[in-house]
Amino acid sequence: MSKQNHAIVKWIVNIGFIIFALIALFPIISLVISSFMPSSELMRNGISFNITMEKLQLDNYTYIFSQAPEYWAWYGNSLIISVVTIVLSLFFSSMVGYALALYNFKGRNFFFILVLFILMVPFEILMLPLFQLMINTQLVDTYFAVILPMVVAPVAVFFFRQYALGLPKELMDAARIDGTTEYGIFFKIMLPLMGPSLAAMAILQGLSSWNNFLWPLLVLRSNDMFTLPIGLATLLTPYGNNYDVLIAGSVMTIIPIIILFIFFQRYFVSGLTVGGVKG
Amino acid sequence: MASSSASDQSQLQLETEEYRSPLSPNKDPKYKKNKRGPNKFFKLLNSKKVVPYVFISPFIITFLILTLYPAIQGIIMSFQSVLPGQVSFIGLENYSRITNGTFYKALTNTTIYVVLTVIILTVIPILLAVFLDSKLIKMKTFLRASFFIPALTSTIVGGMIFRLMFGEQDTAVANQILNFLGMDAVNWRFNAISGMFLMVLLASWRWIGVNMLYFLAALQNVPSELYEAAKIDGASKVQQFWYVTLPQLKPIVIFVMTITIINGFRMFEESFVFWEAGSPGNIGLTVVGYIYQQGIQQNDMGFGAAVGVILMLIIFVVSIINLLVTGAFKRGDE
Missing domain, CATH: 1.10.3720.10 (MetI-like)
Incomplete structure (x- = not known):
């Protein structure tokens, strides 16, 4: 292939990628722009290319900040539930995945297959009996009920296990000779090496908790306990007179996740440059 | 020489009688016991046989309560007609429907x-x-x-x-x-x-x-x-x-x-x-x-x-x- 041809290919690929990226971003951009449109306009036209600049205003935001206390209650609930879920599920799931990958013990394969099996059990079929359990233990309408099913995430266990398989076992033996306890080996030596996988799972767990819909819909009963997706969904159903809160609220739903992403993206980059993680 | 063989013998006796090997017969047995107890426990907790089970225990516990129990309950429910306050077994009727x-x-x-x-x-x-x-x-x-x-x-x-x-x-x-x-x-x-x-x-x-x-x-x-x-x-x-x-x-x-x-x-x-x-x-x-x-x-x-x-x-x-x-x-x- 000639050098000129190569340059042309490079241009085409780069332009193609930029177009693809803009398509991916388009819905978010149009959401943000639409949040400055009168909600009645949005009702009538949907999201449209016809934007009259004069009609852009802040009404949706002034309304949500001054007259929608329930929105902020949902917001707080979502924040608390997501943070607790990330911390607990990363802690427990990494422990389990690590042990399944790097220890030889009786039942190791059994437990791994069990993890795979649970991964295949849709939460939706356990949902009804679990809901009954929550009623019997009087946990309905508490944060605890929402968080509990997520503290050991089989997805994360599976991922950590696959990841830990690539960790250098020699480091463990070396640390044992130095007299480090097995727990010290995990927390001080191996867990830091799992950094990239922890960051990836923090994003995944945070997202699935923040976006979790069906289970919170069942166990959260009162409006002031709702999480953001449940709350926003209640605005979708009644006859469209809440589009102001819906659209401005949606924009503000995305912000903490972007903060989380930026925070963990840095961790991604530094984590990936840590040595000794060859798979 | 004679004294050392005597202590050897006493060690042997102690081991067979008390099922433990004392380090020196001069030391207070109570002190040793106290020191050995937690040591043994930590050793066990830190042994490669026990550690993996400690690590996977969160999984086992949540599996039993949050997966196995509702799974069994769900299967049982699938053979039942579940109405508020009135649950009855109806065989395979749900499945045939x-x-x-x-x-x-x-x-x-x-x-x-x-x-x-x-x-x-x-x-x-x-x-x-x-x-x-x-x-x-x-x-x-x-x-x-x-x-x-x-x-x-x-x-x-x-x-x-x-x-x-x-x-x-x-x-x-x-x-x-x-x-x-x-x-x-x-x-x-x-x-x-x-x-x-x-x-x-x-x-x-x-x-x-x-x-x-x-x-x-x-x-x-x-x-x-x-x-x-x-x-x-x-x-x-x-x-x-x-x-x-x-x-x-x-x-x-x-x-x-x-x-x-x-x-x-x-x-x-x-x-x-x-x-x-x-x-x-x-x-x-x-x-x-x-x-x-x-x-x-x-x-x-x-x-x-x-x-x-x-x-x-x-x-x-x-x-x-x-x-x-x-x-x-x-x-x-x-």
């Missing part, structure tokens, strides 16, 4: 959705990741962020945007584009093919970036010597991708495919956000949607549980086939 057109419709929709999302959400992210990992592409940080940002939205928010973009009005973005291309406006949410298109599009839009990140992370771990060796052997870029990159990505490909299949069968929200309670002609009905409709809306929990059991069997069989075909059960240390 499943063979109806609505369920088949839901199953067909779900299967189509799974096949489409597995293909789209594996192939496109790998290609994106490989290009973003190569020297060919500029502005990598911007592109990577752009592909990932849709994943930051919830299905509810994303779905709401898509509803407004794919509205039935001529003024909504999607129909404006069709009109611009000289085509007729489409009633997106009201016919089968475009309805499926919307659900697959929403899921793909949200998940391509996430899967791309998995592949990008995995690509960092591919030893560069492998590419150098392939180059020396005269392999083209495509050959390098096929014979070096793909085999190295295999564990993560298996991971992504497994998750996508399971999430596909669990799909509910993508349908709910477009049609809420019910779609015209059930074009958006999924198996989980059917469980929700029957178990919660119609309050027929026993029947809902029976559909759930069938769904579980389907997912189980499909996933096992996937793992066997891709060879995921081979251990990493082999």
Whole structure:
């Protein structure tokens, strides 16, 4: 292939990628722009290319900040539930995945297959009996009920296990000779090496908790306990007179996740440059 | 000499009598006991035999309470008629009722959705990741962020945007584009093919970036010597991708495919956000949607549980086939 041809290919690929990226971003951009449109306009036209600049205003935001206390209650609930879920599920799931990958013990394969099996059990079929359990233990309408099913995430266990398989076992033996306890080996030596996988799972767990819909819909009963997706969904159903809160609220739903992403993206980059993680 | 042999003997005696080996007969046995107790406990707790079980104990506990118990309860419920305050066993009646057109419709929709999302959400992210990992592409940080940002939205928010973009009005973005291309406006949410298109599009839009990140992370771990060796052997870029990159990505490909299949069968929200309670002609009905409709809306929990059991069997069989075909059960240390 000639050098000129190569340059042309490079241009085409780069332009193609930029177009693809803009398509991916388009819905978010149009959401943000639409949040400055009168909600009645949005009702009538949907999201449209016809934007009259004069009609852009802040009404949706002034309304949500001054007259929608329930929105902020949902917001707080979502924040608390997501943070607790990330911390607990990363802690427990990494422990389990690590042990399944790097220890030889009786039942190791059994437990791994069990993890795979649970991964295949849709939460939706356990949902009804679990809901009954929550009623019997009087946990309905508490944060605890929402968080509990997520503290050991089989997805994360599976991922950590696959990841830990690539960790250098020699480091463990070396640390044992130095007299480090097995727990010290995990927390001080191996867990830091799992950094990239922890960051990836923090994003995944945070997202699935923040976006979790069906289970919170069942166990959260009162409006002031709702999480953001449940709350926003209640605005979708009644006859469209809440589009102001819906659209401005949606924009503000995305912000903490972007903060989380930026925070963990840095961790991604530094984590990936840590040595000794060859798979 | 004589004294040492005497102490040897006493040691032996002590060992046989008290089942422990004292370090020196001069020391206070009480002190030793105190010191030995916790030592032994910590030693046991730190032994390679016990440690893995301590590590996996959170899994065992949550498995028993949050999976095994509700699973058994769910199976029992599937043989029951569950009415408030009145639960009775009705044998296989729930299961015999499943063979109806609505369920088949839901199953067909779900299967189509799974096949489409597995293909789209594996192939496109790998290609994106490989290009973003190569020297060919500029502005990598911007592109990577752009592909990932849709994943930051919830299905509810994303779905709401898509509803407004794919509205039935001529003024909504999607129909404006069709009109611009000289085509007729489409009633997106009201016919089968475009309805499926919307659900697959929403899921793909949200998940391509996430899967791309998995592949990008995995690509960092591919030893560069492998590419150098392939180059020396005269392999083209495509050959390098096929014979070096793909085999190295295999564990993560298996991971992504497994998750996508399971999430596909669990799909509910993508349908709910477009049609809420019910779609015209059930074009958006999924198996989980059917469980929700029957178990919660119609309050027929026993029947809902029976559909759930069938769904579980389907997912189980499909996933096992996937793992066997891709060879995921081979251990990493082999």
